Amino acid sequence: MSLFGTRAVSSMWLLVLSLLVLPLQYTQAAQILALVPLAAKSHWNVLDTVLQTLVARGHNVTVITPFLKGRSIANYTEVDISHTLPSGIAMPWENIMGECSVANNLPYLNGRHRFTCDIVFGLDEFWNTIRSHKFDLFITELLASSCDSYVSHHLQIPQILVTASHMNTWYHDTFASHTNPAYVSTFHSGFATPSNFVQRFMNFYDYLYSHLVYKWVDREATKIGRKYFGPDVPDADTVMKNTSLVFINGHFTVDLPKPVLPNFVDIGGIHLVPPKPLPQDIKQFIDESPNGVIYFTFGSTVKMDTAPLHIQKAFVEGLSGISHRVLWKYESATLGQLPDNVMIRKWFPQRDILNYSKVDLFISHGGMAGVYEAIDSGIPVLGIPLFFDQKHNIANVVHWGAGKMLDYNTLTNETLVEAINEMIYNRAKYRKNAMELSKRFKDRPRTPKQEIVYWTEYVIKHKGAHHLKSAALKLNRFQYFLLDIIFLLFFALTTIALFVYIATKSITHKLSTLSKHKRE
Numbered sequence: 001m002s003l004f005g006t007r008a009v010s011s012m013w014l015l016v017l018s019l020l021v022l023p024l025q026y027t028q029a030a031q032i033l034a035l036v037p038l039a040a041k042s043h044w045n046v047l048d049t050v051l052q053t054l055v056a057r058g059h060n061v062t063v064i065t066p067f068l069k070g071r072s073i074a075n076y077t078e079v080d081i082s083h084t085l086p087s088g089i090a091m092p093w094e095n096i097m098g099e100c101s102v103a104n105n106l107p108y109l110n111g112r113h114r115f116t117c118d119i120v121f122g123l124d125e126f127w128n129t130i131r132s133h134k135f136d137l138f139i140t141e142l143l144a145s146s147c148d149s150y151v152s153h154h155l156q157i158p159q160i161l162v163t164a165s166h167m168n169t170w171y172h173d174t175f176a177s178h179t180n181p182a183y184v185s186t187f188h189s190g191f192a193t194p195s196n197f198v199q200r201f202m203n204f205y206d207y208l209y210s211h212l213v214y215k216w217v218d219r220e221a222t223k224i225g226r227k228y229f230g231p232d233v234p235d236a237d238t239v240m241k242n243t244s245l246v247f248i249n250g251h252f253t254v255d256l257p258k259p260v261l262p263n264f265v266d267i268g269g270i271h272l273v274p275p276k277p278l279p280q281d282i283k284q285f286i287d288e289s290p291n292g293v294i295y296f297t298f299g300s301t302v303k304m305d306t307a308p309l310h311i312q313k314a315f316v317e318g319l320s321g322i323s324h325r326v327l328w329k330y331e332s333a334t335l336g337q338l339p340d341n342v343m344i345r346k347w348f349p350q351r352d353i354l355n356y357s358k359v360d361l362f363i364s365h366g367g368m369a370g371v372y373e374a375i376d377s378g379i380p381v382l383g384i385p386l387f388f389d390q391k392h393n394i395a396n397v398v399h400w401g402a403g404k405m406l407d408y409n410t411l412t413n414e415t416l417v418e419a420i421n422e423m424i425y426n427r428a429k430y431r432k433n434a435m436e437l438s439k440r441f442k443d444r445p446r447t448p449k450q451e452i453v454y455w456t457e458y459v460i461k462h463k464g465a466h467h468l469k470s471a472a473l474k475l476n477r478f479q480y481f482l483l484d485i486i487f488l489l490f491f492a493l494t495t496i497a498l499f500v501y502i503a504t505k506s507i508t509h510k511l512s513t514l515s516k517h518k519r520e
């Protein structure tokens with residue numbers, strides 16, 4: 001079955017012409033199976049865009065997901081698991097801060113990831129789907145467990161993973177793609193690159209910690225695999241290592257350059273849609289502001305009205321004391337008397353607001369989607385990161401001079417207003433840096449969607465494209481870290497040192513007895 005069939009072509013010349021063009025475009029429509037391991041909207045947005053890109057290209061996608069479109073799309077099939085997966089949308093502050101704190105983040109996510117595997121692999125719908133269809137490729141999110149790789153192993157098809165944020169530090173060992181923590185900052189780090197001894201130490205610590213915690217919590221993944229796919233399947237890490245390619249929702253213009261393998265492909269900004277004109281009321285509110293506008297949101301995962309009172313108070317009092325108008329995404333109407341300069345809505349067309357030229361500043365929790373929207377539009381960011389990768393996302397923007405970071409623990413009305421005023425006062429400088437970052441971010445040989453199409457078809461065409469993988473995957477840890485060689489050198493040097501020591505000792509002894517004899 002070809003997407004660009006030649007049946008309709010009648011004229012000889014057209015046929016010749018199309019044959020010249022065909023090899024560039026010719027592609028086999030693939031049958032793709034996908035799975036959503038975490039019911040969090042921001043994660044789904046990334047995976048969904050990847051899948052829709054492939055559908056638009058003409059491939060056939062079947063996805064096991066709790067997020068339903070509510071309408072039918074040609075060549076796109078949903079296997080509904082919304083009745084079995086708890087949703088992570090708009091959670092209370094308390095839960096998020098407890099479960100997703102840096103120390104607890106991985107065990108929490110790993111638990112939810114394995115929960116999904118356990119649920120999905122036990123569903124009849126899952127088995128019916130994989131039995132009734134012949135799939136060519138499996139796509140899932142690279143998150144916090146290897147349990148879903150058993151799907152590709154079972155079907156003997158290649159697997160592509162997609163990250164919702166920049167690279168998950170804890171997977172470097174699995175893919176034998178270790179990065180040097182002396183300068184490549186980890187997933188949770190609060191700096192773009194460590195700049196002193198303390199930060200290097202913390203970065204190294206988090207690099208080790210992430211790996212050890214991941215290996216510890218994910219030991220259960222193999223049990224899940226053997227429970228559903230038979231007692232003889234390999235361990236989860238071995239199955240995971242077989243991954244063909246990883247799409248990373250990052251970009252080196254933002255994340256800083258680092259060495260990466262060819263099967264790690266940046267698609268940062270994939271979710272960005274072309275901006276639309278603003279709704280009339282919002283446009284009017286912005287246009288009529290005497291001093292410019294600030295857009296403020298803490299995203300969709302945490303419910304702002306469940307934030308500690310001192311934080312809500314700091315915002316209400318702080319924002320009422322500035323001369324800018326503010327658009328604030330807030331879920332309930334319990335804020336009491338609001339100042340005239342603040343407009344509150346449960347939802348705003350964020351992309352379109354950030355892209356509107358009269359918006360001066362974005363106050364954000366640092367979620368990847370919003371940060372990329374701000375970078376794309378060249379808007380400076382005042383970040384108040386809460387959890388997960390958010391500190392790191394804000395730190396990157398700060399690194400490029402396009403933002404500032406505040407700590408929510410110590411946030412007061414004064415620190416907030418001071419930071420806003422500083423950024424407004426120096427707005428020309430921040431704006432210039434943000435625009436430069438934006439230009440570099442957008443200057444690419446292929447759009448993220450083109451990367452997705454190209455590399456997905458590459459993997460299918462080359463039967464898993466296993467030639468892209470690092471040769472290091474065949475080494476054990478002793479060999480990889482050259483411990484065997486270091487040990488041998490250490491042994492050889494100690495032996496030589498010992499030999500020299502004994503030799504000199506015996507020579508000096510002989511010489512001294514000789515000279516004693518002479519004197520006598």
Ligand SMILES: *[C@@H]1O[C@H](CO)[C@@H](O)[C@H](O)[C@H]1NC(C)=O
Nearest residue numbers: 001029030058059060074075
């Ligand atoms: C995509 O959908 C169209 C219309 O339903 C159908 O004719 C075509 O065969 C589908 N393609 C694949 C690859 O299944």
Ligand SMILES: *[C@@H]1O[C@H](CO)[C@@H](O)[C@H](O)[C@H]1NC(C)=O
Nearest residue numbers: 153156157158239242463464
């Ligand atoms: C690795 O993936 C290929 C398909 O790309 C499959 O044929 C092979 O059996 C897989 N190996 C393991 C260990 O799962």
